[in-house]
Amino acid sequence: MPPLPACLVDVNEDIPSQMVDINQKIECLRIFKNKYLLKRGIGKYCLQEVLHEAYSRVYRGQDIINDINAQLKISISYHQTWRAKQYALLLLRGTKEDSFTKLPTYFHNLVKHNPGTVTHIQTDGDDRFEFLYVALGCTVCSFVNYCKSTLVVDGAHLKGEFKGTMLLAVTKDGQNQILPVAYGICKNECTNSWTWFFQKLHDCIGNMEDLIVISDRSPSIVTSVANIFPHAHHGICGVHLYFNIVARYGKMEATTTLTPWADDIVKQNKNTFSNWDVRMISSKKCEVKKGRQNVIVDFQQMTCTCRHWQLDGIPCGNVIRVLTVNNYQDCSIYALKAYHTETLRKIYENQQTLGQSHPNRRSPIV
Numbered sequence: 001m002p003p004l005p006a007c008l009v010d011v012n013e014d015i016p017s018q019m020v021d022i023n024q025k026i027e028c029l030r031i032f033k034n035k036y037l038l039k040r041g042i043g044k045y046c047l048q049e050v051l052h053e054a055y056s057r058v059y060r061g062q063d064i065i066n067d068i069n070a071q072l073k074i075s076i077s078y079h080q081t082w083r084a085k086q087y088a089l090l091l092l093r094g095t096k097e098d099s100f101t102k103l104p105t106y107f108h109n110l111v112k113h114n115p116g117t118v119t120h121i122q123t124d125g126d127d128r129f130e131f132l133y134v135a136l137g138c139t140v141c142s143f144v145n146y147c148k149s150t151l152v153v154d155g156a157h158l159k160g161e162f163k164g165t166m167l168l169a170v171t172k173d174g175q176n177q178i179l180p181v182a183y184g185i186c187k188n189e190c191t192n193s194w195t196w197f198f199q200k201l202h203d204c205i206g207n208m209e210d211l212i213v214i215s216d217r218s219p220s221i222v223t224s225v226a227n228i229f230p231h232a233h234h235g236i237c238g239v240h241l242y243f244n245i246v247a248r249y250g251k252m253e254a255t256t257t258l259t260p261w262a263d264d265i266v267k268q269n270k271n272t273f274s275n276w277d278v279r280m281i282s283s284k285k286c287e288v289k290k291g292r293q294n295v296i297v298d299f300q301q302m303t304c305t306c307r308h309w310q311l312d313g314i315p316c317g318n319v320i321r322v323l324t325v326n327n328y329q330d331c332s333i334y335a336l337k338a339y340h341t342e343t344l345r346k347i348y349e350n351q352q353t354l355g356q357s358h359p360n361r362r363s364p365i366v
Contacts, residue, residue, distance in 0.1 A: 059085070061078050061081045061082055061085070062078075064081045064084070064085060065078065065081050068081075096160070096161055096162070100129055103121055103132070104121065107119040107121065107134075110134070110136075114136055114137050114138065115137050116136075116137020116138070116140065116141060117134070117135065117136050117137040118133070118134075118135045118137070118140075118200070118203070118204050119133065119134050119135075120132070120133040120200055121133075122196070130186070130187065131184060131185070131186050131193065131196055131197075132184055132185040132186075133182065133183075133184040133196075133197060133200045134182065134183055134184070135181065135182035135183075135200070135201070135204045136180075139179060139180055139181050139182075140181060140182070140204050140205060142173075142179060143171050143179065143181045143205065144205055144206075144208065146173075147171050147172070147173055147174075147179065148171065148172070149208050149209065149210050149211045149212060150171055150172075150211075150212040150213075150214065151169050151170070151171055151181065151211070151212070151213050151214070152169070152170050152171065152214045152215070152237070153167070153168065153169045153170075153213060153214070153215045153221060154167075154168055154215060154216065154237075155167050155168070155189040155218075156168065158185070163187075164185055164186060164187055164188070165185070165186055165187070165188055165189045165193070166183060166184070166185050167183065167184040167185070167186060167189070167193065167194065167197045168180065168182075168183050169181045169182045169183070169197075169201055181201075181205075182197075182200070182201050182204065184196075184197045184200070189218070189220060190220050191219075191220040191223050191224060193220070194218075194220045194221055194223075194224035195223075195224045195227060195228065197224075198224045198225065198227075198228040198229065199228055201228075202228050202229065207231065208232075210233075211229060211231070211232040211233070212232065212233045212234075212235060213225050213229060213232050213233070213234050213235070214234075214235045214236070214237050215234070215235075215236070215237060215240075216236070216237055216240035217236055217240065217241070217244070222234065257330075257332045257340050257341055257342065258332045258335060258339050258340060258341065259339055259340070259341050259344050262314055262335060262339035265312070265314050266314060266315060266320065266331050266335075269314070269315065269316055269317040269320050270317070270320050270324075272317035276288050276289065276290050276318075276321050277289040278321060278322055278325045281296070284298065284299045284300040285297070285298045285299070285300070286299075286322045288318045288321055288322060290318075295318050297309075297318050297319055297322050299334075302334070304316055304318050304319055306318055309334075313335060313336035313338065313339065314335050314336070314339060315331045315334045315335060319331070319334060
């Protein structure tokens, strides 16, 4: 921390001009009891130069407290330190509102020093900020000439004072590294915002052959892609789809080889029996006693006298009770193959091939 001046207050800022001698006790206690004056004094004279020269340093609150105590022999609280630091940063960076007025200058220099860069700023009727678009010339050129024609687009909500949403379009290079193609900032993620963003992106990359756009299932993105890139293939991001399924249905792990519907029937049948008695008649035949009713389960013939097993092809409550007593947990081997997930997968896996090769297949009437 640099040596401090003899005066912590500025007479030109409507602050009382009491003098503070660093080598003696502070005489103007009123200044240090006033959080507004203390913030401005420490922020301007103690922290501004440090933050300006060591901009890469993380100047933490406790470090400031220690430095102030070492230089001025006074103790300040963490909240006083935080306010002083914020004031010093305000002097260095200016207000956040002022940063909007600097965007045109920043974009002018961005285009000047990065050939091929495209920037746009759109304001409303009152000249207030609405949209921003940036596409660096080097990244656009790299995407068009050297990368796969695949764009991943998404929106990210900003958490600053003015909120808003950042729109992103990225791709991947041959090293599987993310390459940003374009980005924009808007007030919110809607169809108008995405349409404006995709229109500016289209002006940069043109009509690319075999373009693929990957996104979540946002309706605004679906509509905008269809309007601006009608010949592009629009795919759904598998990660978003997975998390949506988990959020809606929970994370499910396969514990059986049966289809989900058949597995639900088995679970329901498991809940039907309660304290049913099982008596072994032979190694393949059992008797289940349900109060005054007795049924016979024959595993060799795959039958039950209740007839539900034969009719449905799914183990009934009697069959499950016998299997449970004999410590069999998986009932899928006693269900028809039609209820196995592998069979279900084959049905839809071969559907297109079977439909094309069927000898009696008729051509549609146009």
